[in-house]
Amino acid sequence: MTTPQPTEDAELRLIGLTKRFGPVTAVDDLHLRVPSGAFIALLGPSGCGKTTTLRMVAGLEAPTAGQILLGDSDLTGLKPYRRPVNTVFQSYALFPHLDIYENVAFGLRRSGIKDVRAQVGQMLELVQLTGFERRRPSQVSGGQAQRVALARALINHPKMLLLDEPLGALDLKLRREMQLTLKRIQEEVRITFLHVTHDQEEAMTMADTIAVMSQGRIEQLGHPEQLYERPRTQFVANFLGQSNMLRATVDGRDGDLVTLRIADTTLVVPAEMLSHGMLTASGEVHVGVRPEKLDLAPVDDPVPQGRNALRGVVVDTSFMGTSTQYLVRTGWDQELTVFAQNRHTDVVAPGTRVRLTWRPEHAFVLDADTPTSAAAPQPAVAP
């Protein structure tokens, strides 16, 4: 599309959305607001309710309770063919008996538009498939089928595009390529994209907002960086990337820093990371550090000013191309993962005693009592 639709108000609001299949609650009292023009990813493991949520927005599944609002209109009871949203299905669902041209034109023809040539042409150009008009879906590759599915949905100028694991069937290289293509197209057409995926890397690459879902609820909502750097629950910390979780006791506060203790090691973290409750309870907390935030140095090197440090022994190394992954056993017998960029040629051999250091603000702190999945029922609002 060379002329993007003026983004009318297409804010999506899910209010108390619930779906039960018999005794199973797939989506549990979900609240979400997606502003017009956003690219939001629903991220979570299979069975977390993300696809069910998408299908309810599409109208393919009727909610047990709750409301779906898009702009000024209530979609909750509308049939799918009356909703101004279109879907890119997981398996693409291209019509095998129609050629690419007719697949793309399908929605326009149903809306009674006779002259579809120009629009189909533009759409195929947008997804770089000019010249494929007369091919059948069985005669194009997976990546091309994916782009046809996208064109078939976008040609209708939906107020919102729903993508159900659209890249799941592609190989890694193609997936990376399509991630960038999708992002480019979204920026070009400025339609709200609601993208369902279980691939955290895919969500982080494309979406400007991620809603991490677990057990039918939104665990945490925010920008990718925010979720990665400041996860609020263990579930988010472990689902987005890897985390080393250290169990520590709050020792005391020193200005802007809080001192924590693990065995005989003392650490500091910025006080702002701890909630009031964690400080007063003087109980235990979990300190999370991402593997790439840890610096590995010979045990006798001086600790740089202002960094946390702990000692350990390398127990395993695996060379991974751009980086090397180390497993380091600490004094209290916990194994920590460290990613070290391969800028220096020396790989530290197993058995070497090392010192791990990191900047206090590169950690995050979670309440030690938080279950792996904290179900906080407050409404999640996309920034």
Place this chain on the structure above:
Amino acid sequence: MTQPLVAPAADTGADVAPPVRRRGRWIPYLLLLPGLLWLAIFFVLPMLTVASTSLQEGSLAQGYELTWRLANYTEAAQRYAAQFSRAFLFAAASTVLALVVSYPLAYFIAFKAGRWRNLLLLLVIAPFFTSFLIRTLAWKIILSDSGWVVGTFQTLGLLPEQGRLLATSVAVIAGLTYNFLPFMTLPLYASLEKIDRSLIEAATDLYASPFTAFWKVTWPLSLPGVVAGTLLTFIPAAGDFVNVRFLGTPSQSMIGNVIESRFLVVLDYPTAAALSFTLMLAILLLVGLYVRRAGTETIV
């Protein structure tokens, strides 16, 4: 041999593989052999016999002689033109009826039956557990003048006071439809069941109402089943003689009845053979035209 890891594998491959491959090449033909023999003995040979019979002349008393008499064909076709056209008309009518009855049935089994699916499929083929003849005879009782069907129809005014069902074209077409219904239902079911549900969801997502989604997606995708089902119904129905025998009268007789009586009653083998060949060619021609029209596009 600078790559010791690869070389041993290549060596054993060169030593062992060729004999296996050479022997393997014959296996497909070997597997074909029983089928080919069967076809030669029980299909090609009888066909040749019938073909030669159809060109013979003579009588039962003096014996038949191959005289290459092509007039057997023209005479038979002229004499029994009415039975030929009746056969095709009845077969076409029962095929259409079977399609109309079977499509919703197959659709229901494929899309809505859930865990009852297998039971329903079993019920569809259940009639095959009884002989074709017995079932057709049963219809004779159901449609008889004193039966409840005729009584009900008369009460409802669908049949006049003295009207009957047995011994009419209606009874013959009904019998044909009933007898060949599973041949329509099963291929329809097979092609409907194969349709990916997400295609129908995609159609409704793209503004197609349930009716449009059916018409633009489900129906075209089920066409292979429609073509297969209509062929499996039409071809045996066109050659059938049992339904007319039990449910009709000589005035409904189809070409199958003529062939049967020529072969088994009158013992006029050349005419019967000529009629058989004509019927076969006519069906081949019709089917060929139908398949070409119904869509190389949709079947592939």
